[in-house]
Amino acid sequence: MNQLVGQKVAITSPVAQTTRNRLRGILTTPSAQFIFVDTPGIHKPHHQLGEVLVKNARYAINAVDVVLFVVDGAVPAGRGDRFIADLLGKTDTPAILALNKIDRRSPDAPDSQSPEAIDESYREMAAPHNWPIAKLSALTGEGLDNLLKTLADRLEPGPYYYPPDLITDQPERFIMGELIREQILHLTREEVPHSVAVSIEQVEEAPEITRVFAKIHVERKSQKGIIIGKGGQMLKAIGSAAREQMQKLIAGKVYLELFVKVQPKWRQSRIRLAELGYREEKE
Template sequence: MSTLEPTPEGFRSGFVALIGRPNVGKSTLINQFVGEKVAITSPVAQTTRNRLRAILTINKAQLVFVDTPGIHKPHHLLGERLVNTSKKVIGEVDSILLIFDGNEPPGSGDSYIVKLLKGQNIPVTIVLNKWDLVTENQRTDRIKEYISFFNNTGWNFFCCSAINGKGCDGLIQKISSTLPVGPLLYPSGVTSDQPEEILMRELIREQVLLNTREEIPHSVAVSIDRIEEMTASKKKGVSKKRIAILATVLVERKSQKGILIGKGGSMLKKIGKGARMQIQKLLNGPVYLELFVKVVPDWRSKPARLAELGFGEK
């Protein structure tokens, strides 16, 4: 990508991976860094599936954050590919943020991630996220637990909250100093490199996760079937364009389809309304969204189906 804007002397730029177990707040943290919604979030673990890049440009640096799926023990082919995606990212970036839920002590599953990172010659910063949930009385002991856990790594610690932003500015300044001197990698006004179609797909899936929670956990995928530009009604002599989107929500069982549709279609309408509002913000204009639900048994373990949905082997 050619650089169209001059950068000051000593300007730094590079890629920063957010690595961690599921549900530690990586996507929420990225949204806080960038100042707008570029990654979907939900209380459900393993929300992130795509390797999303979010871009933050400040006076002396440009940070390209790479949000990765949470590292976990996979139970199907999709899970294996998501974990492999996260592992691959580790060797492709300039700096790593190792994110933990600061409201919990380190666990045995964290040791596996630490082993992955110890063999890399890349700066690692340990981030204790969700620090707003840790009481004042707990904080000193919690930091001691993590210092003991990471003994002899030499990695820096930061405590922050992705929800209220406390500690995030200092963290950004610290990460910036670990990046190599270099030019802008993206135009300064860009905040994400994801195609709009992928973002639409993810915004629909986010509403499924938010509205169904435990009932339909990770056996859901979304495909965008058609996008058309329509001419809406004229107002004051001006024709307004409206985007029509047809999308399909895939599930693995008939019972899941019933839950997603709901009584009289009530749940699907609720999901569609929430997704439409988010997509309108993304496209900055009116949107017509129609959703369908399709049962595809065991789609998470079928290579051909995963490839259709953008989860092919990379």
């Protein structure tokens, strides 16, 4: 989505379940306006937060015009891919299968991992549903023009829903919080990333600088210690990297101050989840 809209609106990381909120990225071309809805991944939930995320993802499947089912096209289809394929096959929403990461394929790979074997595994998965297949690289942009054409051919005529220069409907404060969480995902390990939420407590805008005060919520004291790090070095690294991204977002200077708060079992509390912006989608 970031590659398509030309700006960072969704955070990325190698950690599973990075996306927690339904994000909209907006791309307006001379012939169409695409509203991309990036949802949390569908998985087996282990707490209240997980249940909310899965419900929102399932809701989105039935609320859009086309589902873009993005898989790791650098490896053959796996059990998780087939589980999602079966789920999508039971809905009335048309789907397109997108094989991402084709830039990571190797012609010298073993036969079972060769580009031909990978393509065949996904053709077998798509065939029962008559899904078209698009191959692309979100990193390089290869194949995205063809993907947009495939999507446009399946959209119904309609009005522009957003101004042509808008790329997301997410408020800046939300994106700021996500940029902080992204750095936590990249810089910490073990149980910490899944137990973290970020709230933007205050934003003070001045002509020369924007001051941002944010709170990092964790579930245990040990996690707070990891986030802060020895001599505060981890918190400093998180803040420095997040501040750089925020300055790109607002095209101006940012002062960022971070606080860490322990909130035991916040992922199990509907009240805490709502306070942190995790609610079941109703529209």
